[in-house]
Amino acid sequence: MSSTLAIILNELSPGLRLLIVERLNGPALESSAAQNNAGTGHAANCELNYTPRNEQGNIQVEKAIAINRSFERSLELWASLTEMKNLDPRRFLNQLPHISFVSGTNDVAFLTERHQLLSSALAFKNMRLTKDRSELKEWMPLVMENRGSDELVAATRIDRGLDVDFGELTKSYLKIINQGGLMTTLYGVEVVNIRRFGIKGWELDLQGNERSYQVRSPFVFVGAGGGALPLLQKSGIPEASGYGGFPISGQWLVCKNKSILVRHNAKVYGKAKVGSPPMAVPHLDSRWINGRRSLMFGPYAGFSSKFLKKGSSLDLFRSLRRDNFSSMIEVGIKNLNLVNYLISEVIQSEDERLVALKQFMPNASPKDWDLVIAGQRVQIIKSTSDGAVLKMGTEVVSSSDGSIAALLGASPGASTAVTIMLEVLERCWSEQMKSRTWRAKLKSLFPSYGNNDFNQDSSLLKMRERNDYLLGLKS
Numbered sequence: 001m002s003s004t005l006a007i008i009l010n011e012l013s014p015g016l017r018l019l020i021v022e023r024l025n026g027p028a029l030e031s032s033a034a035q036n037n038a039g040t041g042h043a044a045n046c047e048l049n050y051t052p053r054n055e056q057g058n059i060q061v062e063k064a065i066a067i068n069r070s071f072e073r074s075l076e077l078w079a080s081l082t083e084m085k086n087l088d089p090r091r092f093l094n095q096l097p098h099i100s101f102v103s104g105t106n107d108v109a110f111l112t113e114r115h116q117l118l119s120s121a122l123a124f125k126n127m128r129l130t131k132d133r134s135e136l137k138e139w140m141p142l143v144m145e146n147r148g149s150d151e152l153v154a155a156t157r158i159d160r161g162l163d164v165d166f167g168e169l170t171k172s173y174l175k176i177i178n179q180g181g182l183m184t185t186l187y188g189v190e191v192v193n194i195r196r197f198g199i200k201g202w203e204l205d206l207q208g209n210e211r212s213y214q215v216r217s218p219f220v221f222v223g224a225g226g227g228a229l230p231l232l233q234k235s236g237i238p239e240a241s242g243y244g245g246f247p248i249s250g251q252w253l254v255c256k257n258k259s260i261l262v263r264h265n266a267k268v269y270g271k272a273k274v275g276s277p278p279m280a281v282p283h284l285d286s287r288w289i290n291g292r293r294s295l296m297f298g299p300y301a302g303f304s305s306k307f308l309k310k311g312s313s314l315d316l317f318r319s320l321r322r323d324n325f326s327s328m329i330e331v332g333i334k335n336l337n338l339v340n341y342l343i344s345e346v347i348q349s350e351d352e353r354l355v356a357l358k359q360f361m362p363n364a365s366p367k368d369w370d371l372v373i374a375g376q377r378v379q380i381i382k383s384t385s386d387g388a389v390l391k392m393g394t395e396v397v398s399s400s401d402g403s404i405a406a407l408l409g410a411s412p413g414a415s416t417a418v419t420i421m422l423e424v425l426e427r428c429w430s431e432q433m434k435s436r437t438w439r440a441k442l443k444s445l446f447p448s449y450g451n452n453d454f455n456q457d458s459s460l461l462k463m464r465e466r467n468d469y470l471l472g473l474k475s
């Protein structure tokens, strides 16, 4: 997130001095590291939780269309940087089909209706639906092998899907910014405190291995992932009042048998179990990490009181404040289903994990899979006029004078970083965003910038053609 903001700011105002402070010994070692997330370029091609039914039972497609639009914005930036700055998309992008797979009468009916609604929107017009078993076998042999012939199954498929190595992307951004020479990056240095300095500035206390020091800045972006909430609380801005965080950990099964993993070439998303959080949607994913192909299944959710994978078990307790304590308790009581679900996930045995995998891949054998710890997500707890709520999305929190902004929450995450950072700029750099110079630069980075009818007219397809061409993808 921070490197996305840094690269956009660097393009808009190359003379800006940027400082990135990172507590670990290199970039992107937390949630953005490839093995810590699923690497799905979330375009809502296959994630069934982005098209929920409303109370009347109707499928809602607005969220899917908005996420698709957000991801296209990311592609737009990557395509522009490839053209202008020699960004190499082969280092972090791999194209593969995005498939939704369901079984049983209700879920097949849901998928059929969802397909009908989505494929009539321009963004998803190439979505295909099949219930034909031989075609399903071609799309995902591992999922169909040894599956009972009486099981009713269906899938949709979009070929223009992506696997993204967000860790490599972060490194590529930093490399480009470094060529300009006005960025300083401090690794192994933690921001331990933050306070107002002057009328519209901030002073940060930094703690390195050997020394501690202070820096001052007129603008701070708290892109600290799970570490964002504690820093936001320390800033003392009134806008941060009432926020809490609920950490959810994750695990993957990673296939170590090469002869199996090469037989799967897709991201296949299923439907989440009733009562489970949206981020626990099971999926069987082809991945490319450091250029090496792999296959993983999960995530299995869990609970840990850490806010960062390399954080402290005290993180959750230290985040408790007078202004968020009652919200935390209220959310706990209102979401007992979720709490029970997480407890059941934490205590499940290897055999139980295998059962979940076998529902996806009937021939799976435990000897071919290793259990690996994924990144931490800190979901947002917020007090609203309707009481405390647990939010599964992301939220930008900023001060009224625009001198500080933080990103809370995790999903849909890195795929939508570009759209989120444009929101940060519109909130905190609003005057500059209106200036002729910045508008011209925004237009060169995002040729569709300012086009609000993007999804309704053919400019979406033209933009996709341009992005695919520059990124070397097949349409």
Ligand SMILES: Cc1cc2nc3c(=O)[nH]c(=O)nc-3n(C[C@H](O)[C@H](O)[C@H](O)COP(=O)(O)OP(=O)(O)OC[C@H]3O[C@@H](n4cnc5c(N)ncnc54)[C@H](O)[C@@H]3O)c2cc1C
Pocket (backbone or CB within 6 Å): 001, 002, 021, 022, 023, 024, 027, 028, 029, 030, 031, 032, 033, 036, 037, 038, 039, 040, 041, 042, 166, 189, 190, 191, 192, 223, 224, 225, 226, 227, 228, 231, 250, 299, 308, 374, 375, 376, 377, 407, 410, 411, 412, 413, 414, 415, 416
């Ligand atoms: C299991 C899982 C699966 C996911 N799958 C996907 C997916 O398929 N697609 C997708 O788009 N997104 C996915 N996400 C979400 C995505 O990983 C995150 O949204 C994204 O990586 C967040 O980036 P970030 O820069 O905000 O946080 P991070 O990558 O965590 O970076 C924050 C950095 O701040 C540093 N930091 C924290 N506190 C301090 C401090 N006080 N001082 C200095 N440094 C500090 C941390 O060390 C860290 O390096 C997934 C996440 C998880 C956990």
